[in-house]
Amino acid sequence: MNKATATSATVRAATPYGFLLPALLVTALVILFPVLQTAWYSLHDYVLYDPDNFRFVGLRNFATALSDEVFWIALLNSAIWVAGVVSLQLLLGLGAALLLNQSFWWRGLARALVIIPWALPSVIIGLMWTWIYDFNLGVFNDILLRLGLISAPHPWLAQPSTALACIMLALVWQGFPFFTVTILAGLQTVPGELYEAAEIDGASTWRQFLHVTLPSIAGIVATAVLLRIIWVANSLDVILVMTGGGPGYATHTLPLYAFLRAYTGMEFGYAASLSLMLTAILLGIVWLYVRRQAGEMER
Amino acid sequence: MERRTFMKLAGAAALSFEAARPAIAQGKATVRWWYHYDNPQNTPASLVAKFEAENPDIKIQAEPIPWGGGTDYINRIFSALVAGNQPDCAMVRLSYLSRFGQMKALEPLDGFLAGWKGRGDIAEDVWTINRSPDGKQYYMPLHYVVIYLYYRQDLLQQAGLQPPKTFGDFLTAAQALTKDGIYGYGMRGGAGCHDNWGPFVLGGGASFDKGGMVTEKALAANRWFVDLAVKHKVVPPSAPTDAFRQIVDAFKAGRTGMAIHHIGSVAEVVGALGDKVSAVPVPRGPDGGGWTYFGDESNAIFAGSKNKEAAFRWISFLSSAENNAEQAKLSGQLPITISDAKSWTVHPKRFVEASDASLPIAKPLPDHVKTPDFVGRVLPTNLQRALTGGMNPDDLMKAVEQTFYG
């Protein structure tokens, strides 16, 4: 082997890492360090206003969390929250993407308008929806009353039975355009001749969707769902604005509970351990995904 | 141990960065001040200009920080403290005095106050309220509000009732006003509910002393308060999550007959209801006891400041006669100086009088590191559970007791 080929082999081996370098550097610098630091806090009794009593406590924070009633309530709420929000966002987003992929003369405008909910800051969304659900002045009650669907106004956000569902609706509204845009881009990669072939075979629209469209965008949809699960699982700003976790624990999700412990109690050690447990669960989901994708991706 | 090393390192890095910055104009001290006003159109620019004209050697860098329900503002201050780039001085609340104290974050003002001629223009009671348990003054009082009872004069008149003076009167009035989809009392069960819960439960005999939440009297007072919603149904069903926005809106829209808030919302309320609305101190308990919330705001100087002298000149300027009135106009609250309070005409007289009349029973929340937990988490969650029937009201009191006394 001569020197030139040896060098080119080294270059070839180093190429993938070279492409990765900028992303690795920036993330390592800006996120990795704070993440590791926060993970380190979870093993400590760390109360922000009491730095002199910062001390190592091993896994005690985790043990405390497991026997904390609110942790379990929040975990259950988180599961409902993620499953409900992501699946509805996906369904609505997929439907909208398929529609907006058809041709009609005002398609461009429709595509632009549909992303408006996604373009608004969470605090505005939270305030607007709280106002929409308002007991006295909310349009939601007003419209339902006018339609005769309810006979008296309902305190949507103050009833433990409806509060979580109402906030979920607000989040579905906010997030479905993400799926629309992502899937719309995915649909562009479906080769047109596949449809032509299907058409010639006389396949119905539904069968075309099932056998041509869906398999072609499956990878992109799966990734989008995975990313959305992580995002939704960690999102708490809309809940915080709308109910602050109430009434009672009805809208406490795990990150919200961690947030309350971290910022009203300033118990950063405990809050970090709560968050780490959420991370562990999400990691499980990612692991399942990666394993399922492995065969396909290592092709 | 590691923590302190880490903080030292961060501090050292911060220092070196500070040194690398070119000094702003030779010999001129810059005072960084963080504040929050409710109305973003209000800026302290004219106060700053006046101060800088009087003190040509000081430059004021005033920065509005989003309030964000209180969390954002406090969060920003504590993060800055940890990172070592806190401002020289900032607006602060009594409920965080203990935490600042534990971090040794504040500079005692006693030395400065001794030579300050404006000290006597602020009531001695206020200095007492603001004093830290270690006997020092860290807070320079700035403005305040007192929680009182808003009521609809017209509706009470129609019902042939006087503004309520006792809990009994209050229930009678609330029941009389509850009809046709209107509720007698717009209870606040969401964020900030301590200012509605306090007058009835603390006023009814509970206290923040050890064991003070679980006496028979305290438990009964709390049950009575919860019963306003659960048994008497004189509060809107949305009460468990209603925060100030909802209670003020419902009151303005004429959907509730009474509400408990303070002078900060008077412009809005009078704007919507005019002469139909007035205010009195919150009702007293069966044995004549009373409690209402003293909503404080002060300025404090951080121990890390390098311009303490200049910072004190600025914060004492804001708490001096005339300037204090100007500042209170910007914040929409009441001036703290005696001379400015006398000539105060910004709010309609009846509301200032109701505030004044409330002062004898007005108390801040306890000066305790756990107070923010009580306000932000323990009371709202447990009160909401009690109001929605998910919890025995007595357990709420036990939870509060446990927060302060383990």
Next chain:
Amino acid sequence: MIRRRSFIRNLIQVEIPVLLVLAFALAPFAWMLLTSIKPNADLSQFPVRYLPSSTTFEHYRTLIQRTSFPVNLLNSLIIACGAVLLGLATSVPAAYSFSRFRFAGRRTLMTGFLVINMFPIVLLIIPLFVLMRTLGLIDTFLGVIIGHSTFSIPFSIWMLVSYFNAIPRDLDEAATIDGASRLQTIRLVVLPLVMPGIVTTAIYVFITSWNEYLFAMMLSGETVRPVTVALQLFIGEFTVQWGILTAGGTIIALPVTILFLFVQKRLVGGLTAGAVKS
């Protein structure tokens, strides 16, 4: 070509359903828009008042003339564009690498990128603040841009990998056999094909940055304060400035909508179709 539908069929199968989706997407926004042109007195009326008693642009005037909103809007634009540039510059090469190479540690690194993003950002704020302080990046555009792009890099990489994977690798190989260098292949073959994916990712990064509050609140002082933080100043302790808040919300949605109106043209089918044929 997909079969042509008759006008009526298109109306029933496509346009009416699109209208329904838009109605859902726009109803709360329309409510906000209506609120922003109502006099304040209309807001607390019972029963609910739908149309303004008199149309007013007072809130918009206040917002533009009496607050720092226009400057904040510009700041947001600079930050979001910066985040898109930095985000794409780092995540496109990384995604290409993950999609086209098989190398040691690939799966670990890919998972690693996701794992660090699974942590609620709220808890990272204080260590991050200290870090940014040490780097001297507090209250600078660069600080906020780095923050925003970093938090979207992992998501961007994963999304882009799935778009890259959707493009058959035979195409790269064909180009290489034709004598194109790797960079030429990327520039002339891969990038044009993956454009819809890049556009989508760019939109994702832009919107994420545009809407981000917490990080911006912590890292920006008055010099670089973006709109989300400025809006929060309208929500006081004892008053919410509904009028200017909703006016602000309406304005905030505009740039993103207009931007998307232009870039959505990039999301057109047929690009790949032709390429795959070759």
